[in-house]
Amino acid sequence: MPELPEVETIRWDLTKDVKGKRIRDVEILNAKVIKEPKPAQFKSRLKGVCFVDFLRRAKVLGIRLSSGEYLVVHLRMTGQLVYSACKEEKARVIFTLSDGKFLNFNDQRLFAELRLVKDWQDLKFLRQLGPEPLEKDFTEPRFRQMLKGKKTKIKPLLMDQGFIAGIGNLYAQEALFLAGICPARAANALKVQEIKKLYQAIKQVLQEGIRYRGSSIDNYVNGRGKRGQYHLRLKVYGRDGEPCLTCKARIKKIQLAGRGTCFCPRCQK
DNA sequence: CGGGGCTCCTGTGCGC
DNA sequence: TGCGCACAGGAGCCCC
Known part of the structure; x- marks a missing residue:
């Protein structure tokens, strides 16, 4: 179950591995994990866009894109984001990147969520969060x-x-x-x-x-x-x-x- | 407003 | 051996 340390680890890895890379294609194998917008919209708005920055708040990953939008990922219980040379069999969504490799979004139990939004800070869940325990303002x-x-x-x-x-x-x-x-x-x-x-x-x-x-x-x-x-x-x-x-x-x-x-x-x- | 309990989902591991 | 069921849990939601 990814909690703060697990999501932070993934954030670091993806910053090293895929920051600056472009999404060449989006394959949706199970549309249930995409909460917004509709799958067709999700696909078309992501194609051709670059990963600019990887942010974290609580257990949520916020990926800033060159389009100005955010890809918001909540892994819940069994979600995984794996950068790999191959497509994974258990993937629910596969992003083909500009380097020819893949970012696999896996989720066994289908609790995880993907969102494409204008501003992730506007999401209700994020606005209601308590302080970040590792930030200076948590005294x-x-x-x-x-x-x-x-x-x-x-x-x-x-x-x-x-x-x-x-x-x-x-x-x-x-x-x-x-x-x-x-x-x-x-x-x-x-x-x-x-x-x-x-x-x-x-x-x-x-x-x-x-x-x-x-x-x-x-x-x-x-x-x-x-x-x-x-x-x-x-x-x-x-x-x-x-x-x-x-x-x-x-x-x-x-x-x-x-x-x-x-x-x-x-x-x- | 707070807290308890149900819900989503699927793989695992137990008991019979 | 095999079936069926409880359990695992993040967070939304309903209800009291």
Whole structure:
């Protein structure tokens, strides 16, 4: 499941590999992934256009085009953007580039979305997003302020994109483990010291996720079709029943807001 | 306005 | 062995 670190990794790869290249052709193999405009429009407005810049906000990739428009990509659960010398069999949309190679948009579960829009910042989802956790304006005092009056459990809150951008189920669980906080705690019940720890933990897990080029738990691959390494360093995600790497207690799994949540009942209070 | 639960979708892995 | 079902999850949406 591509979260902030995975999307950021793809952004880097595509910046290196396809920035400045031209779209020679667009092949739509499954039109369901194209949310706007209509497939014929989508095709004609993309043909002959260059990739100018690759931007990211939350888990969303915004590709600025020479036409002034933006190709907006949300990978959701199983989406992939892979630059390759060949067309991939599982591709839903294939962009043929000016270098004769291909940008494959794959998506097993058909949850991912492509959009071609005038200005991606205008998209409702983007306008409603919370702060970027790795940007300078996300400060500890601001985080403390954000948590005030939030009765929600801390873990679902961290996954709320309107509260803070880019964190999903994996990094939320890892950050809470690192901070020693139980995922079911009420957000407004966190002490100042705990907020500080969580603030640092959020930044740390996201930065490490980027450094290790993402977590390939499900089917995530980077812009070159390679798996990440961060899933090898996970402390709690997907480790229910296994011993805690710190204290050896059994990692527990509970449901929070309908999502599986692993934590160490001894280390996380 | 907030929170819970359902929905979209398909591959995987379990139990019988 | 094979079938059927639960589960995985990001975010929109409905409902209370």
